[in-house]
Amino acid sequence: MLREFTFIVTNVLNGCTAITNVVVTEDVVLPDFNAGPDLALPCGGGLVTLAGNGEAFPNFTISWSGPGIISGANTLNPIVNAPGTYVLLATNTVNGCTVTDAVNVTAIGSGLCSTIEGRVLQDTLENCTTDAGEPPLVGWIVKAEGALETFYGVTDSSGNYQIYVATGSFYAISAVPPSVLWEQCTPFQAINVADPNVTYFAADLKIQKLAGCPLLSVDLSSGNLRRCFSNNFFNVSYCNNGTEPAEDAYVVITLDPLLSIVSSNIPYTDLGSGVLNFEVGDLAVGECGSFYFYTLLSCDAALGQTHCTEAHIYPDTTCIPTNAQWSGASLKITSECDPDSVRFRIENVGGGNMTNAQEYIIIEDQVMIMTAPIQLDAGEFVTVGVPANGSTWRLEVEQEPFHPGLSAPALSVEACTTGPTFSMGFVTQFPPDDADEFVDIHCLENTGSYDPNDKQGFPKGYGSAHYIRPGTPLEYLIRFQNTGNDTAFTVRIVDTLSAWLDPSSIRPGASSHPYTWDLTGYGALSFLFENILLPDSNVNEPLSHGFVKFTINHQATAPLETVIENTAEIYFDFNDAIVTNTTFHRLGEDFVTVGLWQPKQPEYEVLVSPNPFSDAAILEIKGLRQNSALRLQVFDLQGKLQMEMDSEAPVFQLKKGRLAAGVYLFKIEQGGVTVGNGKLVIQD
Numbered sequence: 001m002l003r004e005f006t007f008i009v010t011n012v013l014n015g016c017t018a019i020t021n022v023v024v025t026e027d028v029v030l031p032d033f034n035a036g037p038d039l040a041l042p043c044g045g046g047l048v049t050l051a052g053n054g055e056a057f058p059n060f061t062i063s064w065s066g067p068g069i070i071s072g073a074n075t076l077n078p079i080v081n082a083p084g085t086y087v088l089l090a091t092n093t094v095n096g097c098t099v100t101d102a103v104n105v106t107a108i109g110s111g112l113c114s115t116i117e118g119r120v121l122q123d124t125l126e127n128c129t130t131d132a133g134e135p136p137l138v139g140w141i142v143k144a145e146g147a148l149e150t151f152y153g154v155t156d157s158s159g160n161y162q163i164y165v166a167t168g169s170f171y172a173i174s175a176v177p178p179s180v181l182w183e184q185c186t187p188f189q190a191i192n193v194a195d196p197n198v199t200y201f202a203a204d205l206k207i208q209k210l211a212g213c214p215l216l217s218v219d220l221s222s223g224n225l226r227r228c229f230s231n232n233f234f235n236v237s238y239c240n241n242g243t244e245p246a247e248d249a250y251v252v253i254t255l256d257p258l259l260s261i262v263s264s265n266i267p268y269t270d271l272g273s274g275v276l277n278f279e280v281g282d283l284a285v286g287e288c289g290s291f292y293f294y295t296l297l298s299c300d301a302a303l304g305q306t307h308c309t310e311a312h313i314y315p316d317t318t319c320i321p322t323n324a325q326w327s328g329a330s331l332k333i334t335s336e337c338d339p340d341s342v343r344f345r346i347e348n349v350g351g352g353n354m355t356n357a358q359e360y361i362i363i364e365d366q367v368m369i370m371t372a373p374i375q376l377d378a379g380e381f382v383t384v385g386v387p388a389n390g391s392t393w394r395l396e397v398e399q400e401p402f403h404p405g406l407s408a409p410a411l412s413v414e415a416c417t418t419g420p421t422f423s424m425g426f427v428t429q430f431p432p433d434d435a436d437e438f439v440d441i442h443c444l445e446n447t448g449s450y451d452p453n454d455k456q457g458f459p460k461g462y463g464s465a466h467y468i469r470p471g472t473p474l475e476y477l478i479r480f481q482n483t484g485n486d487t488a489f490t491v492r493i494v495d496t497l498s499a500w501l502d503p504s505s506i507r508p509g510a511s512s513h514p515y516t517w518d519l520t521g522y523g524a525l526s527f528l529f530e531n532i533l534l535p536d537s538n539v540n541e542p543l544s545h546g547f548v549k550f551t552i553n554h555q556a557t558a559p560l561e562t563v564i565e566n567t568a569e570i571y572f573d574f575n576d577a578i579v580t581n582t583t584f585h586r587l588g589e590d591f592v593t594v595g596l597w598q599p600k601q602p603e604y605e606v607l608v609s610p611n612p613f614s615d616a617a618i619l620e621i622k623g624l625r626q627n628s629a630l631r632l633q634v635f636d637l638q639g640k641l642q643m644e645m646d647s648e649a650p651v652f653q654l655k656k657g658r659l660a661a662g663v664y665l666f667k668i669e670q671g672g673v674t675v676g677n678g679k680l681v682i683q684d
Helices: none
Strands: 004-009 017-023 062-064 069-071 086-094 098-106 113-122 141-144 152-154 161-168 167-175 183-185 189-193 199-201 205-209 216-221 230-242 245-255 259-264 271-272 277-284 288-297 306-314 331-337 341-348 359-362 367-374 382-389 393-397 408-412 440-446 453-457 474-481 488-496 499-509 516-520 524-534 545-554 563-566 567-570 583-587 596-601 605-609 616-622 630-635 639-648 651-654 662-670 674-680
Touching: 086 152, 098 440, 098 662, 113 189, 141 161, 141 199, 152 167, 161 167, 167 205, 189 499, 216 306, 216 440, 216 545, 230 245, 230 277, 230 453, 230 499, 245 288, 277 288, 341 393, 359 382, 367 545, 367 662, 367 674, 453 583, 474 488, 499 516, 499 524, 516 583, 524 545, 605 674
Parallel strands: 113 199, 113 205, 216 499
Antiparallel strands: 004 017, 062 086, 086 098, 113 161, 141 152, 141 167, 152 161, 152 516, 167 189, 183 205, 216 230, 230 288, 245 277, 245 306, 259 288, 271 277, 306 440, 331 341, 341 382, 359 367, 359 393, 393 408, 453 474, 474 545, 488 524, 488 567, 499 545, 516 524, 563 583, 596 674, 605 616, 616 651, 630 639, 630 662, 662 674
8 A cells, every 4th residue: 555645844934845755655464374274183192283384584473372282383383282273373573464374183083083982990899890989090001902003092090091093993902901910801892993083982991900919110210410419310210010009118229339319308218338228108009109319429430431220129029929840049140349350249049959050141341252051059159250451341141941020130340440441331231130120220321411302222232233132121211401591381202102112011110200191092102291390401400401211112023133213202381392312222132242352453363263162272363464473371360371372473272281161361462562362262
């Protein structure tokens, strides 16, 4: 719109005037934006991105309103997680003109989904029918297994669940017990989901107890560890997954030697040597709880050193009968760091003698240096020594067949040396011995600066391929920090699980703040921290951090060499998602390198044939740069010289002689300069 104005200027002294005309253009341009087409949430629930569009010039602002905006409220493409109407408001900040447009988000994917609803109750009268007063089972995973797809839900405080499913299939509805002490009255309930946009109601899933006793689980975690700081935070969560109440429960915490307790939110008893006892009282069936404590990490710790802290909840006995074929033997590993050696002690702490010889292996950093059989009577032990050379040493041993529980004895020792340096980063590549639910061992490397919004998977896995053995449970730790400029009132973490992970095996764990969790669709896991009031890092850096941990198994059908990837999205209030790094693990067997030779130059090679040997062997060196004489020295694992010989040729004739069976270290020198080190294995 154009308007012409006349401008007149008059000199009041002489009456002279000047006249000019000016044309003013009125800005009436409306913002050219729209909210995009109507959309639907994915079948089974989840997230959808609105498809708003328009010319986003600097003088235009955008804002959305609606019931479930997760992030991006001031962008064209917000992410939402709830059905309803979402309104876009675009404003021209120059002239104040606005335009609004709306989009509808439906609760079911493209109209092809329906809902299955029901309840999970404890069948206290054990008649497989619903009776008045029977308690709901809270936080139980429920799955709907169809011919092609499986969908999931979680029971709420009333035992109710709601599962979105695709139309046109029969679904077997079943609850996933948190322990082997529970059993569903019927294996599953079949629901024929024939029509879209229909809610199907399933009969109550009735759960009975197979045996009567408590079964306690514990989980321990911290977000990060920093040297010389006294605010290193640990959270301990615990539950009674059994069928009877637990009386006088308590948790014993064994701190890493470089950690010392500063404070806690509940009383504890200091038992000495870093061992703390926390009384948590009686626990009803299904009851969970948590407590936390702060620690000081010694300044003597090296940057990047690993610190392992253990939580063990009692009572840890169970009414699950042991297999009659179990011998009663039970192996336990402990260790000591001496000035010259790391000494592993393997002891049979069970009440029976071992009826079979079991193999133990020793790994130095990433290299397996020996494997040997062991067979112990009740109360017997053996000691295995390795050099205190700064390597990370690990010993693993198998339990007797039919041993109760999931114990897989293993122990790693880092930083045992009198030298100034030692290897780091190897402890967490393998799992600790904490597969039984009543014990949890949390190993974490201390850090300086780090990405505050990240994801870690434990064990980290072996080598650059991150190999883990089939059946290894995975623990995921998701860390977050409010690096904005205001308090965060809500934090939501969404983890869309890999298809190679089993959603029914999820066990939510310890966290920095209280949360609720949910599982929907094919495996969309979410954690919601409501009213977290997380300060921004500029106001209170220590309290701006948070974390949550969960445990999950991989699919039993996953073949060897399967790569399991996992990524999480972190939402602070209505801001865009922060996407974490992607963790990955690869399933494999026999992936640990069997190392015998460590050359000082890449071209140096050594051949020992045979190795292991029983009587004699030939040791040949190749790739030498000169032909001068060589010296061979053979040491036992305590570093004592056992054999020494010289040779003008790059070949040595080895004889067992009086050497006992075992592992030996050798060193080859030329002109006083080390060519390389290696290992010999002598058998009887």
